[in-house]
Amino acid sequence: MLAGWIVDHLWISLVAIGIGAILGVTTGIFIAGKGRERTAEVVLYFAEIMMTVPSLALFGLLMLLLSRMGLSAIGFLPAVITLIAYGQLPILRNTCTAIRHVDPAIIEAGRGMGMNERQLLFKIKLPLALPVIMAGLRNAMVLIIGIAAIAALIGAGGLGVPIFRGLRNARMDLIIIGGVSVSVLALLVDGLMALLERWITPKGLKG
Amino acid sequence: MIRLERVIKIYTDGTEAVREVSLEVGKGELCVLLGPSGCGKTTTMKMINRLISATSGKIYIDGMDNTSIDENELRRNIGYAIQDLGLFPHMTVGDNIGTVPALKGWPKAKRRKRAKELLELLRMDPDGFIDKYPRELSGGQRQRVGVARALGGDPPILLMDEPFGAIDPITRVGLQNEFLKIQQELHKTVIFVTHDIYEAIKMGDRIALMKGGRLVQYAPPADLLYRPKDEFVAGFVGADRGLKGLQLIRTKEVMWRSPPTAKPEEEVKAGRERMERQGIDWLAVIDDEGRFTGWVVSSNLERGQKVKEIMSTSAIVATRNAVLSEALSLMLTSGLNVLAIVDRHNRLEGVLTFQAIQEALREAAEEVTV
Numbered sequence A: 001m002l003a004g005w006i007v008d009h010l011w012i013s014l015v016a017i018g019i020g021a022i023l024g025v026t027t028g029i030f031i032a033g034k035g036r037e038r039t040a041e042v043v044l045y046f047a048e049i050m051m052t053v054p055s056l057a058l059f060g061l062l063m064l065l066l067s068r069m070g071l072s073a074i075g076f077l078p079a080v081i082t083l084i085a086y087g088q089l090p091i092l093r094n095t096c097t098a099i100r101h102v103d104p105a106i107i108e109a110g111r112g113m114g115m116n117e118r119q120l121l122f123k124i125k126l127p128l129a130l131p132v133i134m135a136g137l138r139n140a141m142v143l144i145i146g147i148a149a150i151a152a153l154i155g156a157g158g159l160g161v162p163i164f165r166g167l168r169n170a171r172m173d174l175i176i177i178g179g180v181s182v183s184v185l186a187l188l189v190d191g192l193m194a195l196l197e198r199w200i201t202p203k204g205l206k207g
Numbered sequence B: 001m002i003r004l005e006r007v008i009k010i011y012t013d014g015t016e017a018v019r020e021v022s023l024e025v026g027k028g029e030l031c032v033l034l035g036p037s038g039c040g041k042t043t044t045m046k047m048i049n050r051l052i053s054a055t056s057g058k059i060y061i062d063g064m065d066n067t068s069i070d071e072n073e074l075r076r077n078i079g080y081a082i083q084d085l086g087l088f089p090h091m092t093v094g095d096n097i098g099t100v101p102a103l104k105g106w107p108k109a110k111r112r113k114r115a116k117e118l119l120e121l122l123r124m125d126p127d128g129f130i131d132k133y134p135r136e137l138s139g140g141q142r143q144r145v146g147v148a149r150a151l152g153g154d155p156p157i158l159l160m161d162e163p164f165g166a167i168d169p170i171t172r173v174g175l176q177n178e179f180l181k182i183q184q185e186l187h188k189t190v191i192f193v194t195h196d197i198y199e200a201i202k203m204g205d206r207i208a209l210m211k212g213g214r215l216v217q218y219a220p221p222a223d224l225l226y227r228p229k230d231e232f233v234a235g236f237v238g239a240d241r242g243l244k245g246l247q248l249i250r251t252k253e254v255m256w257r258s259p260p261t262a263k264p265e266e267e268v269k270a271g272r273e274r275m276e277r278q279g280i281d282w283l284a285v286i287d288d289e290g291r292f293t294g295w296v297v298s299s300n301l302e303r304g305q306k307v308k309e310i311m312s313t314s315a316i317v318a319t320r321n322a323v324l325s326e327a328l329s330l331m332l333t334s335g336l337n338v339l340a341i342v343d344r345h346n347r348l349e350g351v352l353t354f355q356a357i358q359e360a361l362r363e364a365a366e367e368v369t370v
Helices: A002-031 A037-052 A055-068 A076-100 A104-112 A117-154 A160-169 A172-200 B041-048 B071-076 B093-097 B099-103 B108-121 B139-151 B169-186 B197-203 B221-226 B231-237 B241-245 B268-278 B298-303 B324-334 B354-369
Strands: B002-010 B016-025 B030-034 B056-061 B078-081 B157-161 B189-194 B206-211 B214-219 B282-286 B292-297 B338-342 B348-353
Touching (some): A002 A037, A055 A117, A117 A160, B016 B041, B016 B214, B030 B197, B071 B078, B139 B157, B221 B241, B292 B338
Parallel strands (some): B030 B189, B030 B206
Antiparallel strands (some): B002 B016, B002 B056
16 A cells, blocks of 8 residues: 555656656746846746745645646646646756856857857756756755645545545554655655766766 | 958947957968957957957958858857866867867767867877866866867967966966967967967067057067057056067077087086187086086086086976077076077077077167167
């Protein structure tokens, strides 16, 4: 049973971070562009507001919205969407800041040698921003694994199931099993991502 | 090769960075843009490869208006070197040097070969450095890689923005000399930005002195030194133009080409005769391969029978391409009034005497003033 909850929990979180990473990093790159400072402010502000909305309220809102659209209002879909939304702030903020802070002298050198904007992005800016972007993804991942426990309330399964079951039936053991598992899972995934971060950091940047 | 016609740059905030600059740089010439900070020299340079767009005026490269060429294509054919900050920290030395070749679509093996050639040219061990990262290099080595990278695609034109700026004076002098030597082989058309008058005099075939966005005087270094156009130029060049003139002359132009020498195994007596005949108080000591090992000076002649007993060994030497200011400074360090000029293998090529420096300076000043 525990294994099943863990698998569910991981699955929801991984799908959310996967989609969230693609969405957040591309948006982050976009809003880091020249002349988009205002856009960046607005986007980041929204991501911040998103984090201040209690997760339960967000689930509720989504249920209304999704049922209006004729989609499944409970279970996997609303859970993943909520988690994606929660993970956006660290991903967006880190991506945008990292790309903006690449040494302008380095960018000018690239431009002066005839790189176009795309080449500048993929050969210079992204590799140099990668460590900070990765740190943002790690941050988001830990956040998402924690919040995913609440997804059990809308029938998405995961480690929230034993926790809420324990709460309803005054079963301390279930609460502890669920809670500890969430923490351990978060720590493990964080450790794995730290390894990944080291592995993909360009060699010349490791000090 | 490069022609600027009444080029003006006014920034959107109204700053007039460059005001009607016209100048022409011939093929294979090294033109220094010199001036205090904010004089518009860097802006002028960056308009050539269109990193900055000119507000008005034309810039021709080989007769072609540079705005008629695709900007990235234009830049790939103009080498660009800036202070060491510009190296890509996440790329190896080889990949840094191979940047432009990669953009031009050269295959990997050819890029690597080119990088090795250029490391060799800049006197860095190709196999030792090609896979290193910029942070593993010293300041001087980074600067060399910066120059090598600018030469990567073998461009006919080089733009260099204080390329030897952020390094210690000794390394700097060495790099300047090496660059001049490379330039003698490659004959690139170079625009070289600096605020250092000494560097300008030493490096430039012509110097464009700028002030407040205007070109004040565009002339060979000697003219700038000895025939300043106005008060500003005279002030910028400074009162010590005699000393600065030392930057204009190379040791090979004034050195004593087959100076009197002695061998370590020789009798002192023979040496003394040679000194008396030449009217000098020194002899350069060389070994059988002609390598310089030290000096015999007249005050020590009584101390032994053989040259090797009385000679003082010395490692202070200069090369034939060193400018007189560097040679003079070495001479002062050595405490002698002569300096050995050697080749790469430490073989004696000549001797520079203090007297020769004085004469050269006097002649240089007379030549321009008459």
